[in-house]
Structure formats: structure tokens, C-alpha cells
Amino acid sequence: xxxxxxxxxxxxxxxxxxxxxxxxxxxxxxxxxxxxxxxxxxxxxxxxxxxxxxxxxxxxxxxxxxxxxxxxxxxxxxxxxxxxxxxxxxxxxxxxxxxxxxxxxxxxxxxxxxxxxxxxxxxxxxxxxxxxxxxxxxxxxxxxxxxxxxxxxxxxxxxxxxxxxxxxxxxxxxxxxxxxxxxxxxxxxxxxxxxxxxxxxxxxxxxxxxxxxxxxxxxxxxxxxxxxxxxxxxxxxxxxxxxxxxxxxxxxxxxxxxxxxxxxxxxxxxxxxxxxxxxxxxxxxxxxxxxxxxxxxxxxxxxxxxxxxxxxxxxxxxxxxxxxxxxxxxxxxxxxxxxxxxxxxxxxxxxxxxxxxxxxxxxxxxxxxxxxxxxxxxxxxxxxxxxxxxxxxxxxxxxxxxxxxxxxxxxxxxxxxxxxxxxxxxxxxxxxxxxxxxxxxxxxxxxxxxxxxxxxxxxxxxxxxxxxxxxxxxxxxxxxxxxxxxxxxxxxxxxxxxxxxxxxxxxxxxxxxxxxxxxxxxxxxxxxxxxxxxxxxxxxxx
Numbered sequence: 062x063x064x065x066x067x068x069x070x071x072x073x074x075x076x077x078x079x080x081x082x083x084x085x086x087x088x089x090x091x092x093x094x095x096x097x098x099x100x101x102x103x104x105x106x107x108x109x110x111x112x113x114x115x116x117x118x119x120x121x122x123x124x125x126x127x128x129x130x131x132x133x134x135x136x137x138x139x140x141x142x143x144x145x146x147x148x149x150x151x152x153x154x155x156x157x158x159x160x161x162x163x164x165x166x167x168x169x170x171x172x173x174x175x176x177x178x179x180x181x182x183x184x185x186x187x188x189x190x191x192x193x194x195x196x197x198x199x200x201x202x203x204x205x206x207x208x209x210x211x212x213x214x215x216x217x218x219x220x221x222x223x224x225x226x227x228x229x230x231x232x233x234x235x236x237x238x239x240x241x242x243x244x245x246x247x248x249x250x251x252x253x254x255x256x257x258x259x260x261x262x263x264x265x266x267x268x269x270x271x272x273x274x275x276x277x278x279x280x281x282x283x284x285x286x287x288x289x290x291x292x293x294x295x296x297x298x299x300x301x302x303x304x305x306x307x308x309x310x311x312x313x314x315x316x317x318x319x320x321x322x323x324x325x326x327x328x329x330x331x332x333x334x335x336x337x338x339x340x341x342x343x344x345x346x347x348x349x350x351x352x353x354x355x356x357x358x359x360x361x362x363x364x365x366x367x368x369x370x371x372x373x374x375x376x377x378x379x380x381x382x383x384x385x386x387x388x389x390x391x392x393x394x395x396x397x398x399x400x401x402x403x404x405x406x407x408x409x410x411x412x413x414x415x416x417x418x419x420x421x422x423x424x425x426x427x428x429x430x431x432x433x434x435x436x437x438x439x440x441x442x443x444x445x446x447x448x449x450x451x452x453x454x455x456x457x458x459x460x461x462x463x464x465x466x467x468x469x470x471x472x473x474x475x476x477x478x479x480x481x482x483x484x485x486x487x488x489x490x491x492x493x494x495x496x497x498x499x500x501x502x503x504x505x506x507x508x509x510x511x512x513x514x515x516x517x518x519x520x521x522x523x524x525x526x527x528x529x530x531x532x533x534x535x536x537x538x539x540x541x542x543x544x545x546x547x548x549x550x551x552x553x554x555x556x557x558x559x560x561x562x563x564x565x566x567x568x569x570x571x572x573x574x575x576x577x578x579x580x581x582x583x584x585x586x587x588x589x590x591x592x593x594x595x596x597x598x599x600x601x602x603x
Contacts, residue, residue: 069239070172071149072096078134078146078153079168080127083107086118098169101127102156128163136232138163140250141225145171145232150206150239152228171231173239174200177207180359180383180391184349186216190294192315194301195353201297202228202273204353208295209271210241218293221246221267225254229273243271255283262287269293281314285346294347303350303362303378304477307369308497316350316365318342319373319496326581337574339373339496339503341366358384375504449473452481452506454497455490456514464519472523483507485522487514545572549579552600556585562601567591573598 072094076084079099087093087109095112103125107118135153138144142155150171155163177200184191185208195201206229213220220243224230230245231237244265248257254272258280261270270287272280275298288294298315300306306316313319320342329336345365352360360380362368372378383393450473453461458474465472475481484501491498491510501508511518545568552563565576573589576598580587586603589596 067176068172068174070094070170071146071151072170074146074149075099075151075168075170078131080130082121083118083127086116090116096170098167100165100167101131102165103128128166131166131168132163139226143226143228145227147233148231148235148237150228150231150237152226171228172203173206173237174203175207175210175239177204177356178211180357180385181351181361182211184351184361184363185212185295188293189348190288190346191296191349191351192306192347193295193297193351193353194303194306195297196301199353200356201353205229205271205273205295205297206239209243210239212269212271212293212295213240213242216269218268219266220244220269220271221261221265222271223248223254223258223261223273225251225273229271255279258283258287262290262292267292269295272296274299275312275315278311278314281312281346284315288346296347302352302477303365303368303372303380304479306350307372308478308500310496313496314343315346316369317345319500321499335503335574336578339499341369341373345369352380358382373503450475450480450482452476452478452484452501454484454486456485456487456511456519460514460516461485461519464516464523478506479504481506483509485509485511485519487511489513546575546579549576549598549600550583553580553583553585556600556602557583562599565598565600567595567597570596576600 076087076096079087083099083101087096087099090111092111092113097110097112099118100108100110101123104122106120107123107127109116109118131153132138132144132155135146136144138153138155142157144153144155145151146153150173152169152171154167154169156165156167158164178185181191181204191208193201193204209220209222209229212218220240222229222236222240222243222245224236224245225248227233227247230240230243236243236245244267246257246261246265248254254275255277258270258272261267270292272284272294273296275281275284275296284294284296298306298312300309300312303316306312307319318341319339322338322340324332324334324336324338326336332338347365348363350362350365350368352362354360360382362378362380368378368380379395381393381395383391386392449471451461452475461472461474478484478497478501484498484506486498486508488510491508498508509522511522545566548565552565555563568576573596577587577589580598580600584603585600587598587600589598591597
């Protein structure tokens with residue numbers, strides 16, 4: 062039978078580590094046990110953050126003596142500037158000046174919430190590898206701690222917790238009872254987490270390993286090694302949804318990774334796809350991905366390999382959404398998200414300027430690049446009064462916000478590519494041909510390329526986005542998909558009418574591939590010649 066949920070917060074231990082004048086206002090509050098954290102910044106009044114909001118704990122500014130009082134009553138700070146209080150889950154994080162002196166403290170309350178994994182308990186006890194995702198503060202670490210306890214006590218498994226910042230099992234050499242009978246291996250510094258993961262398997266014969274905040278390629282590789290040895294993995298990773306993980310080049314290997322594959326003519330025709338497609342690179346390390354939406358609501362992708370394959374082919378994702386109703390009963394439903402449609406040619410988000418009959422070559426590096434293929438269900442232009450949704454890759458969000466404000470543009474920066482109307486990136490990131498750019502092109506998203514990540518360049522992008530008349534100074538508009546395809550069709554007809562060959566306007570690699578396909582459709586030959594940014598397609602008779 063599932064356990065009833067109850068909370069253990071050891072709040073007195075944290076409050077007693079604060080100076081008396083800061084401690085008293087907290088004790089006087091009726092909602093003392095809803096405290097989230099206390100913030101002490103040198104030269105500012107102390108603040109407390111509760112579920113109900115923030116509160117100032119007196120008008121007297123925080124002094125060096127206050128900072129020293131707290132540091133003397135907590136454990137030692139590690140290389141990640143975190144300390145704790147022995148045998149509790151509280152976390153004290155330090156801010157330092159350039160000389161290394163502590164000038165600020167964030168004292169966060171750590172709580173062990175027993176009975177939190179009822180919603181996914183069957184998945185945890187199934188023996189399969191489970192990855193937990195969710196925004197910061199949604200409860201990933203709290204749920205992971207309970208996973209370790211339930212696996213060890215109810216599942217009777219040999220469980221080892223790889224505890225990087227002592228956040229799962231608390232500070233000190235004796236782990237908090239929130240992890241039950243599970244054993245804990247401490248990590249001396251976050252950079253060594255992957256080595257401790259391997260050491261846990263090689264030295265201690267676990268049946269399950271619990272890991273918090275996987276975020277590097279080395280940790281992803283270590284996780285794959287552990288999974289291949291038959292040890293169950295339960296972990297959290299940076300990212301809110303499965304989409305974020307697939308598009309993250311560092312952690313995509315956790316769900317199989319993505320690679321670009323070029324198909325033969327017959328295979329592409331059989332699949333009814335482009336010749337260049339995205340495919341999963343390897344079996345996923347984790348069998349199940351759980352997106353934590355709130356304390357009592359999650360979305361579960363149970364067959365990650367199948368889900369990723371469907372996502373790459375543009376099919377809708379259909380996670381199982383689980384939640385607890387008012388009576389505490391577990392409810393489930395299948396929730397279908399919007400499909401990622403295949404490529405289609407539509408008019409661009411930004412109308413391109415008129416092209417002369419024989420346009421001069423326009424290097425990609427000097428202009429925002431407009432791709433005119435978009436998702437079928439995405440409007441080519443934002444509806445009146447509706448903000449354009451842009452996904453940023455290598456472009457600063459603050460600079461975009463500043464430029465949008467100065468330009469009077471209504472813009473929404475989104476965190477998931479599938480929800481965006483366009484991708485905005487820089488020349489450097491575009492030339493690397495990252496998985497995000499390739500995925501955007503495969504989805505038919507317009508891709509805009511800036512010379513560099515600067516406010517003036519972003520303003521020029523907004524000028525195009527707003528449909529400014531004429532061509533902005535210093536910016537050459539690259540030809541659109543429609544224009545490039547029409548040019549290839551006209552060239553093919555000219556060759557069929559007797560011209561020996563026709564040179565097309567220089568284009569990016571992706572556009573050139575489409576022009577080669579046009580030549581193939583007319584049963585003509587084509588070849589790309591020259592070096593970027595002047596590389597172009599020539600169409601001629603076979």
C-alpha cells in the first residue's frame with residue numbers, strides 16, 4: 062500500500078544557524094514552516110522567502126559579523142561554494158568577491174518529503190532506467206531522494222546515491238535518513254561526478270545508482286557505461302521536457318542522440334522524405350523519461366526509443382499524464398502534443414526584398430537568412446496583435462529584449478524549438494551545423510543568421526521582421542526558398558531549351574541540396590562549384 066505523504070524539514074537547525082536578530086522575525090511568523098530560504102547580502106537588509114512571498118527581516122543591514130556568524134555555524138564550503146548543516150538537507154550557498162571573500166549567503170531549507178513518488182512508483186520499481194526532467198524548484202531532487210529510499214527499503218535493492226553537493230543525503234559523513242537504507246558516495250567536486258559514478262559500479266556492486274543533475278558529456282558517457290553493465294539508473298538532468306533533451310547536443314546521447322543521414326534516391330522516394338534526414342544515433346541510455354510538471358502532476362514517456370523516433374519523423378508525442386486528484390487517487394490520461402510536420406514550402410515570416418533578374422552573390426555571413434519552409438500548422442506570419450515566437454541559439458536573451466524594446470517589436474522568446482515561429486542564431490553557430498540548426502531546417506522553421514551577437518545586428522533583424530521597406534544598410538537579403546527553387550526551375554527549362562549550362566545564385570548548403578533535387582526532377586545533371594560564400598549550383602545536360 063502506498064505511503065501517506067509527510068514532510069521532515071529540520072527547520073530549527075537552519076534557523077539556529079542565523080544571527081539572533083535575523084532569527085527572531087522568522088519565529089514570530091505564523092507560516093514559519095513555509096520558509097523557503099533566507100538571503101543575506103552584505104550591506105542590504107536580510108530577506109526571507111516564503112511560499113506566500115518575500116519578507117524583509119528588519120531594517121538593519123547585513124554586516125560582515127552576520128556573514129561570519131552563519132559560516133561558523135555551518136559546514137565547510139566546497140569547490141561549488143556550497144555548505145550544509147550536518148545530518149540535515151539544508152544548503153547554504155556563498156557569493157564571493159574577486160578576492161574570494163564571502164559577501165552573500167543563500168540559506169535554503171532542505172525538506173525530505175516522504176511518499177512523493179507514488180505517482181511513478183511502478184516505473185521506479187520496474188527495474189528500468191528512469192530520467193527525471195523539470196524546471197528548477199519543481200522538486201526533482203526531492204523526488205530523487207525518495208526514489209533512493211523506496212528502491213532500497215521497498216524494492217530491497219542495493220542502492221548507491223552519487224551525491225555531488227550533498228544535496229540528496231545532506232551534509233556530513235552520516236547520510237540523512239531521507240535516503241533510507243541506500244548508501245551514499247560523496248563527490249569531492251562536481252567535475253569528478255562521472256569518475257565517482259564509474260567507481261560506484263566497479264567497487265560496490267550496486268543494483269541501482271541514483272544521480273542528481275547530469276549535465277556534461279562525460280557524465281552522459283558514464284551513464285551509458287553503467288546502463289550497459291546492467292545497473293539500474295535513476296537520474297535528473299538539465300531540461301524541462303524531452304524536446305529540450307533531444308536538442309541539447311551535450312545530453313542528447315541520454316536518449317540516443319541525433320545524427321544526419323543521407324538517403325539514396327530510391328530510399329528517399331520510398332519514405333517520401335528529403336534525402337537528408339535526422340535519425341536516432343544509438344539506443345537510449347534511459348528507457349523512461351518523466352517530465353515533472355508540478356508536485357502532483359507528471360508526463361511520462363515510457364518507450365524513449367520509440368518516442369524519439371516518432372519525434373524525428375514529425376509525429377505527435379503522446380505522453381501519459383499522471384496526477385493525483387483531490388481524493389488522492391492516481392489518475393492517468395494520454396495527452397497528444399502538436400505534431401512536427403514535414404517540410405513544406407510557404408511564404409516567409411519576413412517578406413524578402415525584391416530580387417533583380419541576376420542578383421549579386423550574397424554571403425550568408427552578412428545577412429539574416431530567411432528559410433521559407435515552416436510547419437504546416439504554424440502561420441507564416443504572426444496574427445495581428447500576436448507576438449512572433451523566436452527560439453534563440455547563441456544569441457543573448459537580454460540583448461534580444463533590449464533590441465525588441467528599442468524597436469517596438471512584439472516578440473516572445475520560447476524555450477522549445479517546436480513552439481517557435483523561427484530560429485535566430487549567429488554566423489558562428491550556424492556554420493557549425495549544430496543539431497539544433499539541422500532540426501530547425503528539418504522542421505521547416507525559418508532560420509535567421511546574424512553576423513554576430515550584438516544589439517545593432519538584432520535591431521536589423523527586427524527591421525526585417527517588421528517588414529521594413531527596402532534593404533537595411535549593411536545587410537544583404539539572401540534569396541528565399543521560393544526564389545531559389547524558382548530560379549532552379551527556370552534554369553532547368555533553359556537547359557532543356559538548348560543552353561549548355563546555367564549557373565545559379567550562390568546559396569547555403571541546404572538550399573543547394575533542394576536545387577539539386579529540382580535538377581534531378583527534370584532529369585538533368587547538376588554540380589556545386591566554388592567555395593563558400595560563393596559556392597553555387599550549375600545545371601547542365603547529362
